[in-house]
Amino acid sequence: MDLVAACRAFVSVGTHGSFTVGASVARIPQSVASRRVAALERHLGGRLFDRTSRSVTLTPFGRDMLASARRIVDLAEAMEHDAERARLRPFRLAVPAVCAPRSLARLVVEARRHDLNLELRRGEPAERARLRQSLEVRAALVCVPPDEAAWRVPLGLAGGTDPDVDMLRLESLRAPRADRRARRRRVWISPEDDVPHVRDPLTRLRDAVGLQPTQVAVAVSVVDAAADALAGTDLVLCSPAEAHELGLHWRPLGGLRPVRGYQVSAGAREDAERLRGELGAAVARCLGVPEAA
Amino acid sequence: MTVGRLLRTARETLRDAGLRGCLLVRDLDSGDELGLDADVVLPVASLVKVPLAVATVDRIERGELDGAAGITVAPGRVRTPGPTGLSRFRHPATVAIDDLLYLSVAISDEGASDALFALTPPSAVAGTLRRFGIDGISVRHPTRDLTDTPAERFAPDEVHLAHSLAAAATTAGQGHPVAQLDAGRANSGSARAFVELLHALWRPSRIPTAVAGRVRELMGDNLLRQRLAPDFSSDAARWSSKTGTLLNLRHEVGVVEHADGQAYAVAALSESTVPAAVQPQAEAVLAQVARELHDALRAARG
Numbered sequence: 001m002d003l004v005a006a007c008r009a010f011v012s013v014g015t016h017g018s019f020t021v022g023a024s025v026a027r028i029p030q031s032v033a034s035r036r037v038a039a040l041e042r043h044l045g046g047r048l049f050d051r052t053s054r055s056v057t058l059t060p061f062g063r064d065m066l067a068s069a070r071r072i073v074d075l076a077e078a079m080e081h082d083a084e085r086a087r088l089r090p091f092r093l094a095v096p097a098v099c100a101p102r103s104l105a106r107l108v109v110e111a112r113r114h115d116l117n118l119e120l121r122r123g124e125p126a127e128r129a130r131l132r133q134s135l136e137v138r139a140a141l142v143c144v145p146p147d148e149a150a151w152r153v154p155l156g157l158a159g160g161t162d163p164d165v166d167m168l169r170l171e172s173l174r175a176p177r178a179d180r181r182a183r184r185r186r187v188w189i190s191p192e193d194d195v196p197h198v199r200d201p202l203t204r205l206r207d208a209v210g211l212q213p214t215q216v217a218v219a220v221s222v223v224d225a226a227a228d229a230l231a232g233t234d235l236v237l238c239s240p241a242e243a244h245e246l247g248l249h250w251r252p253l254g255g256l257r258p259v260r261g262y263q264v265s266a267g268a269r270e271d272a273e274r275l276r277g278e279l280g281a282a283v284a285r286c287l288g289v290p291e292a293a
Numbered sequence: 294m295t296v297g298r299l300l301r302t303a304r305e306t307l308r309d310a311g312l313r314g315c316l317l318v319r320d321l322d323s324g325d326e327l328g329l330d331a332d333v334v335l336p337v338a339s340l341v342k343v344p345l346a347v348a349t350v351d352r353i354e355r356g357e358l359d360g361a362a363g364i365t366v367a368p369g370r371v372r373t374p375g376p377t378g379l380s381r382f383r384h385p386a387t388v389a390i391d392d393l394l395y396l397s398v399a400i401s402d403e404g405a406s407d408a409l410f411a412l413t414p415p416s417a418v419a420g421t422l423r424r425f426g427i428d429g430i431s432v433r434h435p436t437r438d439l440t441d442t443p444a445e446r447f448a449p450d451e452v453h454l455a456h457s458l459a460a461a462a463t464t465a466g467q468g469h470p471v472a473q474l475d476a477g478r479a480n481s482g483s484a485r486a487f488v489e490l491l492h493a494l495w496r497p498s499r500i501p502t503a504v505a506g507r508v509r510e511l512m513g514d515n516l517l518r519q520r521l522a523p524d525f526s527s528d529a530a531r532w533s534s535k536t537g538t539l540l541n542l543r544h545e546v547g548v549v550e551h552a553d554g555q556a557y558a559v560a561a562l563s564e565s566t567v568p569a570a571v572q573p574q575a576e577a578v579l580a581q582v583a584r585e586l587h588d589a590l591r592a593a594r595g
Binding site: 211 | 310523567577
């Protein structure tokens with residue numbers, strides 16, 4: 001027996017002194033109201049109403065039960081209200097600053113469809129780790145080496161002009177000996193990639209092919225990096241999606257396959273699984289994971 | 294360009310190339326100088342072969358040694374990149390002292406240098422420098438120690454690890470866990486000390502004329518010309534020098550003699566923060582900065 005539904009019918013009929021009115025106020029058919037009251041009477045082991053042809057009156061047992069039944073109905077309503085509020089409480093998630101606003105908006109919409117009220121905080125890797133540590137967010141998308149990642153984004157080099165080749169090699173940035181004072185072309189690493197597993201192999205390759213230390217450097221922001229690429233001959237380390245967004249020409253990097261790896265860091269395993277599971281595809285779009293992968 | 298601006302730009306250029314440079318250029322006739330951190334003492338690597346040559350030639354001139362006497366040198370059998378000449382020989386060779394001098398200075402042959410150090414030990418070379426009034430160059434050990442660094446212990450594809458260690462482990466006051474890079478334990482000196490030595494070799498000094506002349510000739514025959522030589526030699530200028538290279542250290546000291554008679558001593562000592570063994574760009578930048586200091590000094594002279 002549904003105790004709460006039965007109590008609701010009992011309280012409604014008892015208050016209005018009529019099965020017809022009571023049922024209509026409780027928005028159930030009269031037959032259902034009768035059935036529920038009868039079930040409750042069986043459950044409690046006593047008659048709640050004296051039914052005559054003209055009216056319905058509470059028995060002394062029914063009067064004793066009415067206050068308790070009302071408390072059950074009120075409590076159930078309070079619980080439903082609380083549940084609704086808890087469902088609407090925002091789920092704060094720290095996401096990479098490089099995610100495009102459009103794809104983030106689509107993620108929020110998708111999450112609402114799954115009854116998840118996402119509130120996104122964009123930040124660079126260190127900032128996201130900090131937010132997660134200080135519990136200012138419930139979960140964060142953090143940078144991890146590709147083999148531990150739930151999402152992988154291949155990186156390459158993007159420049160302002162079409163390079164006319166299929167692949168860009170770092171050594172092509174090496175200044176010839178005869179070229180003395182010209183500004184050396186640079187590769188900018190955006191703050192998102194200022195993590196050891198992306199940055200260090202690239203700087204190691206820079207040293208190995210004989211570029212100057214300044215020729216592969218971390219940019220203040222991806223915007224600064226893109227500006228140098230658009231205005232001059234510099235290149236930006238980024239994903240194909242980012243390059244598209246910035247209006248740059250993207251090419252894979254020769255001799256090295258840098259990959260951004262992302263994983264969810266969350267206090268509750270269930271939160272992490274939701275983001276990886278039902279929202280996984282939308283998160284992938286935000287991070288710029290290529291469609292085919 | 295003002296001198297202050299010139300030096301600032303030079304420092305920036307060096308930093309962009311990952312270098313800390315200690316340079317001094319001196320007009321050998323007016324004594325005018327221009328330099329950057331010229332008094333910082335660094336390990337000098339193969340630059341020590343210049344004082345060694347001075348001491349050895351001096352002993353030959355004084356009759357203590359016979360330049361024609363053959364010395365049998367055990368083969369070095371070194372296989373790692375860098376060392377030259379007798380260090381790489383696979384069989385014993387007998388070479389005259391005069392020719393060991395040539396190998397030691399012209400191709401920076403460690404085997405030849407150590408054969409000479411066996412005749413004139415480091416302490417005797419240091420004594421000779423003192424006698425000639427050259428201060429600031431410490432000669433503490435023979436050169437075979439230069440070919441026993443961490444770089445020799447890593448596999449060829451891991452040499453950058455040795456260079457990371459070399460570049461990153463400097464302790465306060467130019468100390469270093471690698472003995473050859475510790476200015477307090479290695480053969481060491483400053484850019485200024487080497488300019489003093491070059492000045493004494495190229496202009497009349499307490500070094501006997503015959504000794505100075507022979508050492509100048511040996512330095513003129515230097516075959517390692519990839520570092521400063523491209524920026525200093527021409528048909529109108531003669532470049533005589535000695536290089537020194539060890540892990541992240543790249544040095545060269547020399548004299549450029551112009552056709553018009555002006556001569557400049559150049560000492561360029563550098564340490565790199567870039568963990569790579571082969572760095573032609575760094576060499577080019579060091580030369581460029583040395584040349585700019587030289588040009589500024591020569592322009593002032595008119």
